[in-house]
Amino acid sequence: MHNEVYRICLRYRELSKNNDYAARNFQFINSKVRTLPMLADVVVPMRLEPVPVDALWGEVLQEENISIDDSYVECIKMPLLHAGDSTCEELDHFNRIYQCATRNAVTWEFKPKWLYQSTDYCRNCTHNAWKGRDIQYCFLDDPELVVETLFRNCDVPLEFLHDVVKYLRSTDSVTRRLFAAQELVKDDLATLMTLRDVTCFLTWSRAERSIGASIIDVDQKPEEKLRHWQDTEMALASFPEKKKAHHGL
Numbered sequence: 685m686h687n688e689v690y691r692i693c694l695r696y697r698e699l700s701k702n703n704d705y706a707a708r709n710f711q712f713i714n715s716k717v718r719t720l721p722m723l724a725d726v727v728v729p730m731r732l733e734p735v736p737v738d739a740l741w742g743e744v745l746q747e748e749n750i751s752i753d754d755s756y757v758e759c760i761k762m763p764l765l766h767a768g769d770s771t772c773e774e775l776d777h778f779n780r781i782y783q784c785a786t787r788n789a790v791t792w793e794f795k796p797k798w799l800y801q802s803t804d805y806c807r808n809c810t811h812n813a814w815k816g817r818d819i820q821y822c823f824l825d826d827p828e829l830v831v832e833t834l835f836r837n838c839d840v841p842l843e844f845l846h847d848v849v850k851y852l853r854s855t856d857s858v859t860r861r862l863f864a865a866q867e868l869v870k871d872d873l874a875t876l877m878t879l880r881d882v883t884c885f886l887t888w889s890r891a892e893r894s895i896g897a898s899i900i901d902v903d904q905k906p907e908e909k910l911r912h913w914q915d916t917e918m919a920l921a922s923f924p925e926k927k928k929a930h931h932g933l
């Protein structure tokens with residue numbers, strides 16, 4: 685099955701501005717993210733393709749209140765990362781699971797957020813507590829603990845859980861690669877922000893007992909978001925020490 689996903693930018697009121705952003709974003713992804721050696725083969729393949737505005741696109745853009753001042757829509761095309769016929773279950777704010785009816789293919793979608801910590805406390809756990817989120821695990825914990833906690837009430841194949849723990853414990857796992865990438869770009873705030881907000885997909889096959897890893901959502905962040913993150917960081921830093929989550933970092 686070769687299902688593809690089309691991504692377009694809807695940030696601006698004019699199509700031409702959205703097209704410019706999509707093209708710049710595509711450049712950013714290729715020059716800043718895909719070039720990181722530890723991520724090169726896990727960042728999902730994408731291509732930029734201008735698609736002529738036909739009646740259907742016209743409707744979509746009109747619904748989004750975007751004025752059509754260009755003859756094409758700049759699309760970023762990428763493969764769909766879970767089986768097309770699977771059902772999706774949302775486990776919490778950061779995790780989803782896709783399973784096809786036979787449960788021979790399971791895909792776990794998650795956002796590990798900040799793996800490399802530039803502070804002496806865990807940003808994810810401290811932020812979750814601040815937001816009042818009941819998250820009982822940390823992606824920096826041992827993978828077995830994360831998987832046990834996260835999938836406690838989720839009906840997934842035991843073989844999947846076993847294979848995913850083994851995979852996450854391997855030195856080549858997507859979370860270890862992401863940790864290393866975040867550490868590598870720690871002085872380049874724009875790229876670091878992107879790497880702290882990516883989405884990982886782990887796709888398990890029962891037949892092959894294999895795990896395939898992909899990373900998406902590697903977009904360049906807008907300036908406004910940068911300021912928002914800096915404000916949040918200051919708020920968290922001013923937390924009393926006992927409210928900050930430390931775990932042997």
Ligand SMILES: [Zn+2]
Binds near residue numbers: 807822824
């Ligand atoms: Zn933590």
